[in-house]
Amino acid sequence: MNQFENRAGSRPHDRIFLFAAATFLVVAAVITAIEHYWLRDLKFDDAWIHLRYSRNLAEGKGFVFNEGERVLGSAGMLWNLLIAAIALVIPVKWLPGAVSLLNYVLLLAGVLFFAAALRDVP
Numbered sequence: 001m002n003q004f005e006n007r008a009g010s011r012p013h014d015r016i017f018l019f020a021a022a023t024f025l026v027v028a029a030v031i032t033a034i035e036h037y038w039l040r041d042l043k044f045d046d047a048w049i050h051l052r053y054s055r056n057l058a059e060g061k062g063f064v065f066n067e068g069e070r071v072l073g074s075a076g077m078l079w080n081l082l083i084a085a086i087a088l089v090i091p092v093k094w095l096p097g098a099v100s101l102l103n104y105v106l107l108l109a110g111v112l113f114f115a116a117a118l119r120d121v122p
């Protein structure tokens with residue numbers, strides 16, 4: 001018997017399971033996309049904090065929540081820098097929607113990374 005003949009996915013019930021798992025991931029991604037679209041303008045506490053820090057940074061006011069007050073109030077510094085880079089190229093009114101889109105794209109990238117990592121698991 002060849003070593004590859006006994007791998008997971010070579011038996012019919014394994015293929016059915018893999019198809020069901022892939023279908024579930026696709027359906028979950030589509031449902032999440034719809035939810036992200038419906039809730040794109042709904043933000044909670046930390047989201048507005050990140051947006052404000054990022055907007056101030058993009059406008060040249062520094063990494064501050066309130067201009068002139070040098071107090072660090074955000075733990076997501078890399079996230080703020082990424083949002084600030086986006087704020088440099090789009091109008092401020094589009095920033096919440098753009099961040100929601102970025103969040104969804106990163107979520108999909110995580111799902112694809114996870115699926116790729118599981119592909120080689122026997």
